[in-house]
Amino acid sequence: MRYKIPRGTYDILPQQSYKWQKLFADFRKLAAAYGYAEISTPMFEQAGLFERSSGESSDVVKKEMYRFTDQKGRVFALRPEGTAPVARAYVENRMDIGAAVKKLYYIGPMFRYDRPQAGRYRQFQQYGIELIGSDNPFYDAEVISILWFFLSGLGLKNLRLEINSVGCPNCSQAYDKALQEYFRPHFSDLCPDCQVRIEQNPRRLLDCKVPSCKEIASGAPVQLDYLDEDCRIQFAAVQKHLELMEIPFTINPRIVRGLDYYTHTAFEVVGGSLGAQNSLAGGGRYNGLLEQIGGKSTPAIGFAGGFERLLLALEEEGISLGDVPAPDAFAILIGEAARDAFTPYLNALRLKGIFVEFDPDKSSFKAQLKAADNRQARFALIFGEDELAANSVTLRDLQSGEQKNYSLENLDLLAEAIRG
Ligand SMILES: [Zn+2]
Ligand SMILES: [Zn+2]
Structure with missing residues (x-):
């Protein structure tokens, strides 16, 4: 019997590992300079954590999560993303006590049952930042700046930062209504999931991957046009701080985050060769998450990116990460x-x-x-x-x-x- 590696996974062979080490080291160094400390959580959690945070109807939970039952019948899941586990650790370890904000970063593997393709794997290595405990827009810009300077610091030229505001529960009511009015006439052309989503959570229609839904969604109203006063002020302040940090950005009202707990700022950095630009990393505010998983209502913002796509983008731009170290x-x-x-x-x-x-x-x-x-x-x-x-x-x-x-x-x- 010769065993094979599971589909959608890969070995990092010795002649490649120095590249990973360099990326890890660069990210750690930059995050530390901004005052962020590393947090490591287990690779599996109670499945309920992700069901609660991502929403049971989300694709991640319904189709992509690796779920297993242990010897005592408890249901666990390999973590499909890093934010909910960090939020769980924050609540469980009473990290709200003491310093007002907690600045955290992580590096580690995540797992999703997804169709493998270039730069997309079933076990993938992520880097991420989570800042918990403040809704000061300065921190939105700070978190974005870490991502921006990490990627641009590696020498990537074809980078574009896109930002958006997805509002708060107050302004999403008006927006949900506008979406329902927009989608209802298209009801029969929507996939069965989206036909349910119209009433339950119309914003989830916006990231449906079914082509016919995608096409209909491309004409849908955008949240940005339905922001309330507070959200508009918040979003303007984020932009001001980004300008002060001399970070170029464009506003893309079509950016939505795939998970339910996001509020206010949403952002994405796209990169790679022109024509085939890919999302390298993305994030946003998730002021609703901590309360959703049993903590106190606590504002937070973060991002996550995949090292696999980053390596692809570096390769496409011909950027070397050095050589396999030779003996002195x-x-x-x-x-x-x-x-x-x-x-x-x-x-x-x-x-x-x-x-x-x-x-x-x-x-x-x-x-x-x-x-x-x-x-x-x-x-x-x-x-x-x-x-x-x-x-x-x-x-x-x-x-x-x-x-x-x-x-x-x-x-x-x-x-x-x-x-x-
Ligand atoms: Zn609002
Ligand atoms: Zn759909």
């Missing part, structure tokens, strides 16, 4: 006595953070030198009988061929030379 030095140890004597120094150099490679399966000088070349090591550390007698090592620059002797008494000098 390759140890060429000739003869058993030399090999034994050098072993502690090999470790000592590695403990100083120097990437020293050694191949114990090769013994001749020639074979070891060839291995050093193959690995594209910068230096060879040559240690044979002469060096053993002199308690020194020969450092050879493998590009220029220059070489110099270093005493093993003081490894710092040698380490410095290798670091350059």
